[in-house]
Amino acid sequence: MMPVSTKLLRPSVAATTMLEKTGGCVLPHPVVAVRTVNLPCGGVVVAAGGGVVSVGLLSTVLRPLATQGGVAADAASVVSPSAEVGSLVLTSGFVTCMAVAPLPDAGAALGVVGTSHGSLCLFVVESRVGGNQPALFKVCEMPLRAYSDGLISVEDPVTDVCVGFDPAGRPEFVAAASATCVALVDTQCFDEQLKAKATEAVAQAFTKQYSPHVGRPTNEPFCVSFAAAEVVKLLVPERYHAAFTMDVALVVVLDSGEVRYVARGVVGGSVQLLLEHHLQRQARQSEVGLSMLVNDDPLRGGPRALPHVLYAYSLSAVVHNVCAAAAALGSRAASDIVVNDAALCYDASAHQMRLIVAGTETHSVERPGQPCTTSGWWAIAFNVVCPRNTLQQARSLTVSSFAALNSSSLPRDRCGLAAVLAVPDGQLLFACGNELHVCTAAGELMSGGHGSLRHVYTAGSVVSSMAAAQSQKSGNSAVVVACGASLALLQI
Numbered sequence: 001m002m003p004v005s006t007k008l009l010r011p012s013v014a015a016t017t018m019l020e021k022t023g024g025c026v027l028p029h030p031v032v033a034v035r036t037v038n039l040p041c042g043g044v045v046v047a048a049g050g051g052v053v054s055v056g057l058l059s060t061v062l063r064p065l066a067t068q069g070g071v072a073a074d075a076a077s078v079v080s081p082s083a084e085v086g087s088l089v090l091t092s093g094f095v096t097c098m099a100v101a102p103l104p105d106a107g108a109a110l111g112v113v114g115t116s117h118g119s120l121c122l123f124v125v126e127s128r129v130g131g132n133q134p135a136l137f138k139v140c141e142m143p144l145r146a147y148s149d150g151l152i153s154v155e156d157p158v159t160d161v162c163v164g165f166d167p168a169g170r171p172e173f174v175a176a177a178s179a180t181c182v183a184l185v186d187t188q189c190f191d192e193q194l195k196a197k198a199t200e201a202v203a204q205a206f207t208k209q210y211s212p213h214v215g216r217p218t219n220e221p222f223c224v225s226f227a228a229a230e231v232v233k234l235l236v237p238e239r240y241h242a243a244f245t246m247d248v249a250l251v252v253v254l255d256s257g258e259v260r261y262v263a264r265g266v267v268g269g270s271v272q273l274l275l276e277h278h279l280q281r282q283a284r285q286s287e288v289g290l291s292m293l294v295n296d297d298p299l300r301g302g303p304r305a306l307p308h309v310l311y312a313y314s315l316s317a318v319v320h321n322v323c324a325a326a327a328a329l330g331s332r333a334a335s336d337i338v339v340n341d342a343a344l345c346y347d348a349s350a351h352q353m354r355l356i357v358a359g360t361e362t363h364s365v366e367r368p369g370q371p372c373t374t375s376g377w378w379a380i381a382f383n384v385v386c387p388r389n390t391l392q393q394a395r396s397l398t399v400s401s402f403a404a405l406n407s408s409s410l411p412r413d414r415c416g417l418a419a420v421l422a423v424p425d426g427q428l429l430f431a432c433g434n435e436l437h438v439c440t441a442a443g444e445l446m447s448g449g450h451g452s453l454r455h456v457y458t459a460g461s462v463v464s465s466m467a468a469a470q471s472q473k474s475g476n477s478a479v480v481v482a483c484g485a486s487l488a489l490l491q492i
Contacts (some may be wrong), residue, residue, distance in 0.1 A: 003079065007265040011139065013018040015030050016180060017214075018456055018457060019436070019438075019456045019457045019479075019490040019491060019492060020489050020490065020491045021060035021488055021489070021490055021491075022064060022478070022489050022490070023058075023063055023064050023488070023489035024060055024062060024434065024487060024488040024489060025062055025063070025397050025486070026486050026487075027047055027049075027054055027085070027446070027485050027486075027487065027489050028052075028485070029050040029051075029052040029054070029481040029483050029485060030049040030050050030134060030135060030464075030484060031047045031051050031464060031465065031483075031484070031486075031487065032048065032049040032095055032096065032097075032223060032464050032465060032482075033049070033095060033096075033097055033113075033464075033465045033482075034046070034047045034048075034049070034465045034480050034481075034482040035098055035099065035100040035111075035467050035468070036058065036100075036414070036467045036468065036480055037100050037101075037102055037109045037125065037484050038102070038127075038470075039102070039107055039108065039109065039125070039127035039134060039266060039437075040107045040127040040204070041048070041057065041107075041127040041128050041132065041133075041134055041468060042058065042059055043057065043058035043059070044056070044057060044058065044109070044127075045057075045058050045061055045062065045467070045469070045480055045487070046050050046098070046100050046111060047112055047156060047390065047482065047487060048095040048098045048360065049094075049095050049485075049491050050094055050335050050462075050480075051089055051090045051093070051094055052088070052090070052095075053087060053088050053090070053095070053098075053111070053113060053123060053136070054085045054086065054087045055086050055087070055125050055132060055136045056085040056086065056133060056134070057134065057135055058469060058470075058480075058489070060133070061085060061487070062487060063482065067153030069393040077353050078426070083308040083434065085133075086133060086134065086135065086136040086256050087136070087170065087176075088123060088136055088138045090113065090115060090141065090444040091141060092115050092117055092119040092141045092143070093117035093119055093157075094115060094116040095113050095114070095115060095120075096114045096115060096116055096157050096159065097113070097114040097158060097159060097160050097161050098111065098112065098113045098114070098161065099111070099112050099161045099162045099163050099167070100112075100125070100163075101163040101171075102241065103124075103171065103371040104169050104170065104171075104241065105348060106123060107126065107127040108126040108127060109124070109125045110122070110123075110124055110163055110171065110187075111124070111125060112125045112161045112162075112163060112174050112176075113161070114157070114158025114160065114176055115157070115158060116157045116158075117143075117154045117155075117157070117377045118143060118144050118145065118152045118153050118154050118155065118156045118158060118174055118178065119141055119142060119143045119153055119154075119158070120141070120142055120144060120158070120174065121138065121140070121141045122138075122139035122140050122141075122142075122174070122193075122194075123136060123137060123138050123139055123196070124137045124139060124164050125137075130204065137157060137427065138169045139190055139193050139194045140190060140193040140194075142459035144158070144176055144178075144183055147169045147183045147185045147220075147221045147223065148178075148181055148183040149223055151155050151178070151180070151181040151183075151223060151225055152176070152178045152181050152183060154462060155453060156178040156179070156181075157178065157179075158176050158177065158178060158192060158479065159178060159179055159230075159231060159232070160176070160177045160232070160233055160234045161174070161175065161176045161177075162174075162175050162234045162235070162236050162250075163175075163187075163236070164184075164236045164238075164243070164249060164250065165236075165241060165242050165243055166242070166243055166274075166311070166409045167242055167243045167245075167246055167274055167275075168274055169240070169242035171187040172186070172187060172192075172219075172243070172249075173185060173186055173187060173249070173309070174187060174221070175234050175250055176234075176235070176252060177231040177234050177252070178231070179230040179231060180225050180226055180227065180230065180231065180462050181223060181224070181225045181226070181231075182223065182225075182226075182231060182234065182252055182262070183221065183222070183223040184219075184222040184248075184249070184250065184262065184313055185221050185359055186218040186219040186221070186225070186419065188218045188219075189218060189306070190306075192325065200330070205489060215269075217310060218432065219310060219311045219312070219313070220312065222262070222312075222313035222314070222479050223260070224315045225253060226252075226260075227253075228256065228428070229254035229255050229256035229258055230255045231253075231254055231255075232253055232254065232255045232340060232341065232342065233252075233341060233344060233434045234250060234251075234253075234337055235250070235251040235252075235253065235343070235355075236249075236250060236251075237251060237344060237353050237385040239346055240430035243264075244346075244353060244385060244387065245385055245386065245387055245388060245390055245393050246264065246266075246275065246388065247263055247264060247265075247388070247389065247390055247392070248262070248263065248264065248385050248390050249262045249263065249264035249311070249313055250262035250313075251344065251355070251384065251385065251462045253339060253342040253355070253357065254339070255338050255339050255340070255359075256321070256323060256338075256339070257321045257322045257337060257339050257357065257359075257403035258319060258320070258321050259319070259320040259322065259325025259381070259384065260315065260316070260318075260319060260323065261312055261316040261318055261390070261391060262314070262315060262317075263267050263313065263314050263315070263316045263391055264311050264312075264313060264317070265311065265312045266309055266310070266311060266312075267310050267311065267312045268309065271371065274309050303430060308422065316391050318375060318391050320381070320384070320397045321401050322339070322355065322357050322379050322381045322397065322401075323337040323339065323379075325398075332347075335396070336361060336362045336363070337360070337362075337377055338358055338359050338360045338362075338416070339357050339358070339359040339361045339403065340358055340360060340416060340417060340418050340419065341357070341358045341359070341417070341418065341419040341420050342355060342356065342357045342358070342386070342420065343355075343356045343420050343421065343422045344356075344422070345422040347382075350382075350383070351386075351387055352382070352383045352384070352385065352386050352387070353379040353385035353386075354380055354382055354383070355380070355384040355427060356378065356379075356380055356381075356382060356420050356422060357379050357381070357415055357420070358376070358377075358378040358404075358416075358417035358419065358420040358430055359376075359377050359378065359417060359418025360376065360377060360417070361373055361374070361375050361376070361403070361416070362374050363375065367430065372383045374416060375403060375404065375416065376403070376404030376416045376417040376430070376432055377401065377402070377403060377404055377416065377417065378401070378402050378404055378417055379399050379400060379401040379402065380399070380402070380418065380428065381397045381398070381399045382397060382398040382399070382400075383395055383397065383398065384397065402453075404416075404417055404432070404437070408431055413460075413474075415431070417430045417431070417432050417437075417461070418431050418432060418433070418463070419431040419465070419466060421466045421467070421468060421479065422468075423468050423477050423479065423492060424468060424477055425477045426478075427439060427477070429466060429479060429492075430453070431463040433463070434458055434459040434460070434461055434462050434463060434483070435455055435457065435458050435459075435463075436455070436456050436457040436458075436459075436463065436466075436481070436490075437451070437453045437455050437456065438454050438456045438492070439453055457481070457490060459481065459483040459488070460483060460484075460486070461483045461484045461486075462481070462483065463481055463483055464482045464483060464484070465477055465481075465482040466479055466480065466482070467479065467480045468480075469489065476492065477490060477491075478490060478491045478492060480491060
């Protein structure tokens with residue numbers, strides 16, 4: 001296990017300032033996962049729960065709330081018309097998790113839903129011109145048993161899913177996790193199903209436009225199991241819609257605080273061309289610069305015209321543990337902390353990915369017979385993923401850990417932080433039961449300074465999911481929050 005240097009900070013509590021609710025609606029099904037994606041037709045919200053996936057434009061689904069006497073109407077009273085929401089029905093189980101990622105140059109996004117019966121549902125959301133509602137296509141539903149050596153069966157709910165892009169920005173793999181197993185599947189395994197269901201534009205972007213006369217072997221499926229702790233999050237290090245680094249394909253976060261890496265190795269293809277394109281892409285200073293690189297690609301045809309590269313995946317021997325920060329201080333055992341969620345964010349000053357973890361800390365008591373107390377806990381781990389040679393350097397993590405506020409509306413055993421969301425403007429949003437807390441000094445915290453948490457929103461029920469968005473009125477950062485069957489758009 002790698003050594004960990006730590007700082008234990010207790011953020012100050014600032015005066016409460018509520019987030020402004022600017023829109024909301026109620027869907028005809030519960031929502032356990034919500035995601036947003038920007039397409040040519042506008043911002044799109046994707047909400048999934050029960051056995052249904054729904055999609056619609058942010059501007060029409062989460063319409064501005066009407067005011068009565070200067071007071072905004074409750075989002076629970078705004079029912080979204082079915083004509084404004086497209087939907088598909090799952091047949092392989094109930095939704096447990098979801099990921100949505102934009103496809104390159106296609107005006108579409110690929111979505112993956114994990115189910116309660118160890119299966120995946122792949123779908124595509126395609127933009128329509130003229131501001132019309134986006135189209136929704138189901139690609140396929142498939143069990144994960146064949147891709148996990150039987151370790152993920154129909155009795156194993158999928159706990160997390162993600163879509164990974166290769167260093168050139170092409171769809172590379174779909175990853176899924178149960179409590180004890182992680183599986184990676186090459187996206188080319190779904191080419192035929194997608195061609196049969198989606199439009200030609202989407203199929204071309206998804207299948208990477210290789211010449212039909214050139215053989216395209218798929219990457220071997222990869223799976224790994226964990227016995228000592230449960231998987232809580234799969235994270236793909238990405239920047240500019242492409243892999244952030246060549247050597248790390250996936251970061252796996254366990255509830256014990258362990259951080260494991262799935263390494264990416266190149267076993268076939270033109271490595272040099274891929275490396276050159278990747279370095280140019282990551283050197284761009286903005287989305288505009290990235291667009292210039294893709295449109296003026298000297299290889300003609302953009303990243304999809306790069307030669308096919310074959311990858312091999314393996315579990316790296318590098319192991320970190322962010323919860324070991326507490327043990328290093330000698331005041332509490334690392335086992336007293338359970339990680340519930342995690343997120344990666346890019347630090348422009350250090351050119352590295354940093355890991356934010358949120359969870360629950362149980363405090364032991366001095367007198368026998370007294371109940372243990374539970375509170376929220378979160379931490380920032382530095383230099384988790386570097387632009388290159390992350391696994392070769394294997395540097396120790398520097399971790400700053402923080403005590404969090406308790407939710408006054410939750411039982412004692414559920415007072416921890418359940419979820420964390422990294423907002424593009426640098427702020428961190430934490431969910432704790434039906435309450436939201438914002439870190440208002442994320443930039444200072446990430447430099448090792450002193451931060452603050454603010455209680456900014458109280459929902460009518462427990463928050464089930466959050467997704468970053470953009471305010472329809474001001475263009476500022478916003479967040480879509482799901483509670484039960486309700487969605488609310490909050491301006492940060």
